Amino acid sequence: MISRVFAGALLLAATKVIGQSPTPTPTPTPSPAPTPARLSPATIADLARIRDAALNSDYALRQVAHLSNNIGPRLTGSAQAAKAVEYVAAELKALGLEVQLEKVTVPHWVRGEETAALVQFPGQAENTTQKIILTALGGSVATPAEGITASVVVARNFDELQSLGREKVAGKIVLFDYHFDKQMAAESHGGEAYGQAVVYRGDGATAAAKLGAVASLIRSVGGADFRLPHTGSTNYKEDAPKIPAGAVTAEDADLISALTAQGEVKMHLVLTPQQLPDTTSFNVIGDLKGSEHPEDVVITSGHLDSWDLGTGAIDDAAGVAVAMQTANVLQQLHIRPKRTIRVLAWMNEENGLRGGKTYAQDHAADMAKQFAAIETDGGAGHPVGIHFHANAEVGKWLEPAARVLQESGAGIIAPSEHSTGADIGPIDEQGVPTFAPMQDSRFYFNYHHTAADTLDKIVPRELAENAAVVAVTAYALANLEQPLPR
Numbered sequence: 001m002i003s004r005v006f007a008g009a010l011l012l013a014a015t016k017v018i019g020q021s022p023t024p025t026p027t028p029t030p031s032p033a034p035t036p037a038r039l040s041p042a043t044i045a046d047l048a049r050i051r052d053a054a055l056n057s058d059y060a061l062r063q064v065a066h067l068s069n070n071i072g073p074r075l076t077g078s079a080q081a082a083k084a085v086e087y088v089a090a091e092l093k094a095l096g097l098e099v100q101l102e103k104v105t106v107p108h109w110v111r112g113e114e115t116a117a118l119v120q121f122p123g124q125a126e127n128t129t130q131k132i133i134l135t136a137l138g139g140s141v142a143t144p145a146e147g148i149t150a151s152v153v154v155a156r157n158f159d160e161l162q163s164l165g166r167e168k169v170a171g172k173i174v175l176f177d178y179h180f181d182k183q184m185a186a187e188s189h190g191g192e193a194y195g196q197a198v199v200y201r202g203d204g205a206t207a208a209a210k211l212g213a214v215a216s217l218i219r220s221v222g223g224a225d226f227r228l229p230h231t232g233s234t235n236y237k238e239d240a241p242k243i244p245a246g247a248v249t250a251e252d253a254d255l256i257s258a259l260t261a262q263g264e265v266k267m268h269l270v271l272t273p274q275q276l277p278d279t280t281s282f283n284v285i286g287d288l289k290g291s292e293h294p295e296d297v298v299i300t301s302g303h304l305d306s307w308d309l310g311t312g313a314i315d316d317a318a319g320v321a322v323a324m325q326t327a328n329v330l331q332q333l334h335i336r337p338k339r340t341i342r343v344l345a346w347m348n349e350e351n352g353l354r355g356g357k358t359y360a361q362d363h364a365a366d367m368a369k370q371f372a373a374i375e376t377d378g379g380a381g382h383p384v385g386i387h388f389h390a391n392a393e394v395g396k397w398l399e400p401a402a403r404v405l406q407e408s409g410a411g412i413i414a415p416s417e418h419s420t421g422a423d424i425g426p427i428d429e430q431g432v433p434t435f436a437p438m439q440d441s442r443f444y445f446n447y448h449h450t451a452a453d454t455l456d457k458i459v460p461r462e463l464a465e466n467a468a469v470v471a472v473t474a475y476a477l478a479n480l481e482q483p484l485p486r
């Protein structure tokens with residue numbers, strides 16, 4: 001990406017030198033060919049109408065409310081996930097879109113019992129235990145039904161684990177007490193803070209198992225302050241035994257760390273999740289056909305599945321709802337895009353990414369027709385603009401759209417270092433330009449993947465602002481006068 005930009009800049013510099021060299025004849029220099037308009041005046045006028053309609057509509061909010069309140073948690077393979085597929089397909093049909101369900105074979109993991117207590121610790125009153133609040137990580141294997149009892153050893157990071165060595169880790173329960181950087185999140189770099197801490201959720205169990213640990217726990221990833229555990233997938237590698245994996249709350253991690261510093265701490269741990277056979281689910285697709293290039297597709301999307309502790313309002317009913325709002329607003333205004341706008345509700349972002357991977361495989365032959373893809377998967381916080389992962393020129397092309405969005409404070413357009421969404425990652429890898437609203441991430445990680453991801457966390461005005469960013473971006477992409485450079 002960077003080298004391609006550099007090469008382009010060098011070429012441009014070379015062209016300029018040639019163009020500026022003095023000409024021997026005194027004839028007037030011909031004026032350079034005007035840069036062709038990327039967006040027509042009619043399109044720009046429509047973008048303002050689309051923005052206003054999205055800002056003034058409660059359609060997206062009603063969709064989030066239905067998905068989170070009426071359907072509820074939508075873990076892949078669950079009855080609620082199936083119901084959500086049915087519901088979104090029906091809503092997209094009601095909007096007059098061409099609807100298809102694309103089959104996805106998905107994992108089916110279900111949570112079981114999850115309890116823990118400290119049964120031995122320094123200063124303990126006789127015949128007492130200390131309750132530990134935790135949750136199983138997605139994909140975790142189970143302990144025996146009656147649980148396990150073992151000493152706990154704390155490592156703040158992978159280096160500390162290694163320096164403890166097999167001698168101090170074998171037969172123990174490892175707790176990774178890596179602290180989520182709340183200050184970084186407060187500065188609206190929530191995603192970066194999450195990225196630093198989440199590696200322990202992904203790789204902790206395998207690292208601990210390699211040294212003979214019997215279970216692996218992490219300090220919950222995120223800023224939650226109300227003793228809420230935070231779930232999410234763990235990724236077992238093939239080169240170590242699979243051991244039960246969970247996340248204790250930040251408060252419980254502090255407690256265990258304090259007590260283990262004083263002496264031996266033993267925990268009784270029960271985790272009984274189950275990995276059931278793979279099952280069938282679907283990506284939901286609704287097309288608003290383009291008037292000039294119906295074969296070219298601009299995807300606007302969010303993921304339909306969610307974790308099971310909360311009701312998946314911010315992660316990611318909000319993303320699905322703002323994608324649906326794009327089609328709703330265009331239909332309401334009777335505006336037809338030049339290219340097809342495809343509303344896409346992905347299945348299985350959270351514990352497998354099978355929806356995104358299957359779509360990339362199924363559409364490998366028509367990847368050139370996947371014109372661009374937008375995904376909203378960072379909640380519904382106030383957006384300040386558009387992120388893109390594409391040729392650097394794309395930023396300039398969308399400047400008129402950014403000016404339209406400046407009215408709701410979303411006028412920034414900035415490149416991203418990687419795909420702008422997980423589900424659109426597999427097609428991004430195949431060269432499809434990707435986009436996302438650039439969202440306020442200060443509070444998102446206080447709730448996401450916890451029991452507190454519920455409808456009340458959505459600020460209606462901010463959700464509408466995200467809908468405006470997505471609808472304007474989708475329509476601008478669909479109506480570009482030239483194909484995007486790749």
Ligand SMILES: [Zn+2]
Nearest residue numbers: 315316349377
């Ligand atoms: Zn998500």
